[in-house]
Amino acid sequence: MSAAAPYAGLSPDLVLDAVAATGLRPDGRLLALNSYENRVYQAGLEDGGFVVAKFYRPARWSDAAIDEEHAFARELAEADLPVVAPLVFAGRSLLAHAGFRYALYPRRGGRAPMLESxxxxxxxxxxxxxxxxxxxxxxxxxxxxxxxxxxxxxxxxxxxxxxxxxxxxxxxxxxxxxxxxxxxxxxxxxxxxxxxxxxxxxxxxxxxxxxxxxxxxxxxxxxxxxxxxxxxxxxxxxxxxxxxxxxxxxxxxxxxxxxxxxxxxxxxxxxxxxxxxxxxxxxxxxxxxxxxxxxxxxxxxxxxxxxxxxxxxxx
CATH class of the missing domain: 1.10.510.10 (Transferase(Phosphotransferase) domain 1)
Known part of the structure; x- marks a missing residue:
């Protein structure tokens, strides 16, 4: 991993291995989603459905800052607000695999809002x-x-x-x-x-x-x-x-x-x-x-x- 190309080592196999490291079972389906600052993928699961895996850009945020983001998302979700919060595994939502920090989210679909309405x-x-x-x-x-x-x-x-x-x-x-x-x-x-x-x-x-x-x-x-x-x-x-x-x-x-x-x-x-x-x-x-x-x-x-x-x- 380098500052110039921080995601050069983030291969599809590594993404799937990171999902599997949580105990979930990916089925091999993987789709890169539109993101530049971070890298975000939709991964299919053997048990059905999908998760979204977000790999954080190295050195942009500290672990403490990402933990605050996650805690805020959970606080909003617990207040019954429609905000997508990260999944928690063994008490942690900020995870690490092969030198990358990442989080998994439930997939939530939708369409663009009608801002003329x-x-x-x-x-x-x-x-x-x-x-x-x-x-x-x-x-x-x-x-x-x-x-x-x-x-x-x-x-x-x-x-x-x-x-x-x-x-x-x-x-x-x-x-x-x-x-x-x-x-x-x-x-x-x-x-x-x-x-x-x-x-x-x-x-x-x-x-x-x-x-x-x-x-x-x-x-x-x-x-x-x-x-x-x-x-x-x-x-x-x-x-x-x-x-x-x-x-x-x-x-x-x-x-x-x-x-x-x-x-x-x-x-x-x-x-x-x-x-x-x-x-x-x-x-x-x-x-x-x-x-x-x-x-x-x-x-x-x-x-x-x-x-x-x-x-x-x-x-």
């Missing part, structure tokens, strides 16, 4: 409020926060250290990023102190599956501390959608309307983080294949322009 948006708002009610009980201690250090400084450092950024754009990128960072800081200061809580953290439509019984959430891999609005804004295509989400949210939990002013700053932080994430992971062979545009100078030219526009909008 006010009924669906209100339902999502109610569910997120209930998740936040549990998330507010206690803080994370090992998973960090949604802050400028993690979502501005670190990704900018990764981009500036990467060969992907054309040398002629380095000064422009550094200046645009600094302006945007200052604008983000100013917006946060203007909004003032906010309550933070344990969040899903990456609450976009792809992490919500809808069934006839309603929505359920998957993938708490980005769970961290932050303001409640972080779990709402990526589901809202416009002001009307946000209104619907908040109407549902208010049925179970109070929402501080001052947090809405943070949405442009959160969107800008995600913009910076996305480029930094690709740059930091570029040595992983999956990334050039999935994000070939990042090797093109024109994409970085547009990214620098987008940073400048985001800073102007925030100002």
């Amino acid at each position: 006010r009924e669906h948006l209100e339902w999502m708002g109610r569910l997120i409020a209930r998740i936040h009610a549990v998330g507010a009980r206690a803080p994370f201690r090992h998973r960090g926060a949604l802050d400028r250090a993690a979502f501005v400084a670190a990704p900018m450092q990764a981009v500036l250290a990467s060969p992907l950024l054309p040398a002629r754009l380095a000064d422009a990128y550094r200046a645009a990023g600094a302006r945007l960072d200052a604008a983000i800081a100013a917006r946060q200061a203007a909004v003032g102190p906010l309550r933070t809580l344990r969040l899903h953290g990456d609450c976009h439509p792809g992490n919500v599956l809808w069934t006839d019984a309603g929505p359920h959430f998957v993938d708490l891999d980005d769970a961290r501390m932050g303001p409640a609005v972080q779990d709402l804004w990526m589901l809202a295509a416009d002001a009307a959608a946000m209104d619907a989400l908040l109407d549902g949210y208010a049925q179970f939990r109070d929402f501080d309307p001052a947090e809405l002013a943070l949405v442009p700053a959160l969107r800008a932080m995600r913009l910076l983080h996305y480029a930094g994430w690709i740059a930091a992971r570029w040595a992983d062979p999956a990334f050039p294949a999935a994000f070939p545009f990042a090797a093109e100078a024109r994409w970085w030219e547009q990214h620098v322009a987008d940073l400048g526009e985001a800073a102007e909008a925030l100002a």
